[in-house]
Amino acid sequence: MxxxxxxxxxxxxxxxxxxxxxxxxxxxxxxxxxxxxxxxxxxxxxxxxxxxxxxxxxxxxxxxxxxxxxxxxxxxxxxxxxxxxxxxxxxxxxxxxxxxxxxxxxxxxxxxxxxxxxxxxxxxxxxxxxxxxxxxxxTSRIVEGHETRRNRGRWSSGPAPYGYRIERRDSAAYLAVDAAQATLVRAAITKLVDGGTVTGTAPLVGLTDRAWRSLLKSATLRGQREYKGAPVLAEDGITPVQFAEPIITAADAKAIRERLAALATGTDRAPRKAAPMCAGLAFCERCGGRLNGGMSEGVPRYKCKAGHVSITAAKLDERVEAEFLAAWGEFTETVVRREGGNDLSAEMIEAQEQAERLGQRMKSAGPLMISTLESMAEELEAAYAALRAAHDPEVREVPVPTGRTLATAWEDTAERTRLLAGMGLRVELGPKRQADRLSITWGPDHAADAADAVLRDE
Structure with a gap:
């Protein structure tokens, strides 16, 4: 063998x-x-x-x-x-x-x-x-084919990104908005920008945290794409190619970037779920430090971080509740409704980025292309001027009564910390030897003779 x-x-x-x-x-x-x-x-x-x-x-x-x-x-x-x-x-x-x-x-x-x-x-x-x-x-033909499809706004290959679907037109593949997925995306982004987290909003669209974060950071939801970290541009090398209708606006994209940056730096962490009612509003009379929520022998308490004073949460909360209702219970709750304002800063940033690419292109352009690029520059200048003219970020705040009293609003336990903060509550806890250990004051902007209490934004 x-x-x-x-x-x-x-x-x-x-x-x-x-x-x-x-x-x-x-x-x-x-x-x-x-x-x-x-x-x-x-x-x-x-x-x-x-x-x-x-x-x-x-x-x-x-x-x-x-x-x-x-x-x-x-x-x-x-x-x-x-x-x-x-x-x-x-x-x-x-x-x-x-x-x-x-x-x-x-x-x-x-x-x-x-x-x-x-x-x-x-x-x-x-x-x-x-x-x-x-x-x-x-290999060269494949690469050139992908590049040609990218530059013409056609879909090259692979499954469509979340929020879009592939449709055939003119014997070619293009992206179109998937209405159902786009609705989920917009709802999740609204919650994210309003104080949510990536982890908390990812389940709303059915994606993993990693996939959702990647989608939020990319240009995909604006109907654009990136290739090797740079935006896919039209043949002029300046204008981003629109592969499909955008799901979000430029302002939405700007808000997402700011929210992700805040989460990354820890400047806007979500509050703890188990925070006590007067969290952030109660202080130690001796050192001025905030009283933290905690437990002692199974009983919720407020404690000075330095160990100076402590009190059961029930005793402090009951005292604050009684004084709040006595002082403010009959007043009418109002909301602050923001009207007017037209923030076009995101669109202006996009125009500035396009102008930078145009400037780089003009540096190396020959005499045949310079007139075309100058025409594009004039159009871009006109568009930017129109944006600046319409840009009016100042917002008017109009108080609107909700039709309920603060005593009625107090019945919603989830709203109590917000109500107390809105009225400028400050609690100071003194040592045990004092007959009355609790000193409760309200903010100077909320005088006793006020007709309304402006407490929350809508």
Missing amino acids: TTPENAKLAIYLRLSRDSEDSASLDTQRAAAHRWLEAHGHDPAEAVEYLDAGVSGAKPLEQRAGMSALMDARPAVIVAWKLDRYARSVSEFLRLVAWSEAHGAALATTDGTIDTTSPTGRMVATALAALAEWERSMI
Whole structure:
């Protein structure tokens, strides 16, 4: 029985992927057997060396089958075609050099190469060069095709990003807004910008935290794309290509960036769920430090961080509740409704970024392009001037009664901390030796004779 150690004949089989129907292993094996018989060899004496799922561009030593073949050093090696050996000139020339050094002959079943003769070696080298050239041309065509589709606003490949779907128009693929997903995105972004977190809003769209954060940071939701970290631009090299209708506005995108920055720096962390009613409103009389919520023998308490004073949460909260209702319970609650205002700062930033790209393009433009670029600059200047004229971020605050008293609003326990803060509450806790340890004051802006209490924004 012929073993790899004493094999004189070798059949090299390689298949880069299962879909290579024309180059199946059975096809390669049958052709190799026919070649061996035609050249006076017994196929039964040949040893097969197989590399399945391996690219022809991979180095010889990194292929298990080829590495074992080279260790066995057979006298004759046959493969189906040249590209089974290698798809790069350098790798095939290395194989030819190895075969010459070890007295091995390389051949293909289609008769294109036979390194037993000088002519055969020359032909083999030339064919390997052609194989590599063909591979590079295919790669170039694929890259150019993707670039062309990107520049024309067409969808290149792969599944559509969340919020969009793929639709066929003019025998090409484009992105269109998926109405259902877009609604979920807008709702989740509203919650995020209004004080939510990425982790808290990701379930609203059914994405992982990582995927949701990536989508929020990208230009996708503006109907644009980025390639290698830079925006995909039109042929003018200035204007971003619109792949689809935007799901969010430029102002939304700006708000998202600001919210993510606040979360990243910790400047706007969400409050703790278990925060006591007077959290942030109660202080130690001795050191002026805030009283933190805590537990002592299973009883909720307010405690000075420095350990000066403490009191049960029930005693402090009951006292504050009684004084709040006595002082403010009959007053009417109002909300502050913001009217007017037209913040176009996000659109102005986008125009400025486009102007910067235009300026860079004009530095290297020739005389034929300069007039076109100057026209674009004039249009951009006009658009920016219109934005500045319409930009009016100042907002008018109009108090509007809600129709309920503060005593009624107090019944909503989740609203109590906000109500107390709105009235400017400050509680100071003194030592136990004092007869009345609690000093409660209200903010100076809320005089006792006020007709309304402006407490929350809408």
